[in-house]
Amino acid sequence: MPEQSKFENVDLFASLEAIMKQNTGFYQSDLDIDKEIIAKAAASPHREDKTLLWFCRPSGTHCFRERDVFLKDTAPHNTWRFYMEQTSDRVLAYAIELTGKERGKIKGNLYELDYAKHYERVKEKELPADTVKLIYEHGEREIQEAGRFFNGTQTRSLGSLNALKPYPTTRTRCNLFYRKNGAAGSSFRRGTSRRISQPCGTG
Numbered sequence: 001m002p003e004q005s006k007f008e009n010v011d012l013f014a015s016l017e018a019i020m021k022q023n024t025g026f027y028q029s030d031l032d033i034d035k036e037i038i039a040k041a042a043a044s045p046h047r048e049d050k051t052l053l054w055f056c057r058p059s060g061t062h063c064f065r066e067r068d069v070f071l072k073d074t075a076p077h078n079t080w081r082f083y084m085e086q087t088s089d090r091v092l093a094y095a096i097e098l099t100g101k102e103r104g105k106i107k108g109n110l111y112e113l114d115y116a117k118h119y120e121r122v123k124e125k126e127l128p129a130d131t132v133k134l135i136y137e138h139g140e141r142e143i144q145e146a147g148r149f150f151n152g153t154q155t156r157s158l159g160s161l162n163a164l165k166p167y168p169t170t171r172t173r174c175n176l177f178y179r180k181n182g183a184a185g186s187s188f189r190r191g192t193s194r195r196i197s198q199p200c201g202t203g
Contacts, residue, residue, distance in 0.1 A: 007110040012038060012096065015110060020056045023092045027060035034063035041065065042098050042106045055093040055115065057083060066095065069122060071129040077122065084119040091115045135162050 007015060013035055020031055034054060041049045051066045053076075064076035071077055083089050093113040100107055133140055137159030 004114065005110075005112040007112075009099065009107055010110060011105045012098075012108045012110070013106065016054065016056075016061075016094075019092055019094070020061055023058065023090060024056045024061060025058055030061040031056075034061055037063045038096070038098070038106060042101065050098040052096040052098070053080065053093070053113075054096055055080075055083075055091050057087075057089040057091050059089075063096075070126055072126040074129050077126065080122055081119060084116065093118060136160065137162060 016034065017031060020028060024030075038052065041052060044050070048067050049065060052063055053066045053069050054063045055061065062079055064080065068074055068076040069080045083091050093115040095111040095113060097109040097111070098106065099109060139158045
């Protein structure tokens, strides 16, 4: 069985582009969206934003915060599962660990994933996203029932609604789960990982 590769301290944009070109013939511009997601995560002060999951397929790419992929019925979770359940596409999947910037380039570690095995892990370890945080211009509020109707119009005190963030009600449970099961723990470092010193021609 082939070993899974580990690429350490690489230029992430150059590495992902090289991987994408091996497998993605159409909608390569999806990677531009991924780069925006990665850049935003790199600028975030929050630890949970520093680990992402990325994959490419023959017709496009996707990038998500790893934590969100494990939240049931969210777009990242459904998308991550869809290409295993509904297609026969060849999928190249990686965990991204952001480590910083060097000479203006976003650097990090890439961990090759066995997509089929990781899909099973996501199914087994999924958590209900039963709370939604509403992010406004000038603050935020929570709705305890994710499926409940809410008014997303502008409010006098908080301003316009900018984003919705689903997460489990019990934050402690989610944090413990993430540390145990996420890439920040051991799930992408165990087994037969190997180091490649200069992956994807990024030298």
